[in-house]
Amino acid sequence: MDHIQDAADRAEQRAQRSRQRLTEGMEDVTELSQEMANAGLISQESADETARISKAVSEKFGQLPPSAQLKANDQLKSIIERIERMEEEKKTIADDIRDIYAEAKGNGFDVKALRTIVRLRKQDANKRAEEETILETYMQALGMI
Numbered sequence: 001m002d003h004i005q006d007a008a009d010r011a012e013q014r015a016q017r018s019r020q021r022l023t024e025g026m027e028d029v030t031e032l033s034q035e036m037a038n039a040g041l042i043s044q045e046s047a048d049e050t051a052r053i054s055k056a057v058s059e060k061f062g063q064l065p066p067s068a069q070l071k072a073n074d075q076l077k078s079i080i081e082r083i084e085r086m087e088e089e090k091k092t093i094a095d096d097i098r099d100i101y102a103e104a105k106g107n108g109f110d111v112k113a114l115r116t117i118v119r120l121r122k123q124d125a126n127k128r129a130e131e132e133t134i135l136e137t138y139m140q141a142l143g144m145i
Helices: 002-038 044-061 066-106 111-122 125-141
Strands: none
Touching: 002 044, 002 066, 066 111
């Protein structure tokens, strides 16, 4: 569980840095618009509106309410736990497949051939036929068949 909390802490630190950059960016926009108004490039009303919008954006997105933080932490924890469960299931399935190949080998089957057949059966029939035709053409050109 410590690694989940560490991941949540790192995510919160990144989010905090992003919120800080957003706030600083909004301050820069406000300062720039005021400088433009002072230089006569835009109206003072436009500069004031920009300042109002920048302040609203900073207030809305600059701070994450504690309930949202808890929700984000819970969501992150849930995602991590689901991935861990899937990884465990994947390992269990891989172990089961290994056991089946061992059983096949014990019964005298060629495991390499079985793996090839499984791989070929996964392929699209047309793609498999195309690859087999190319392989046969190359083998004929090399005098192998």
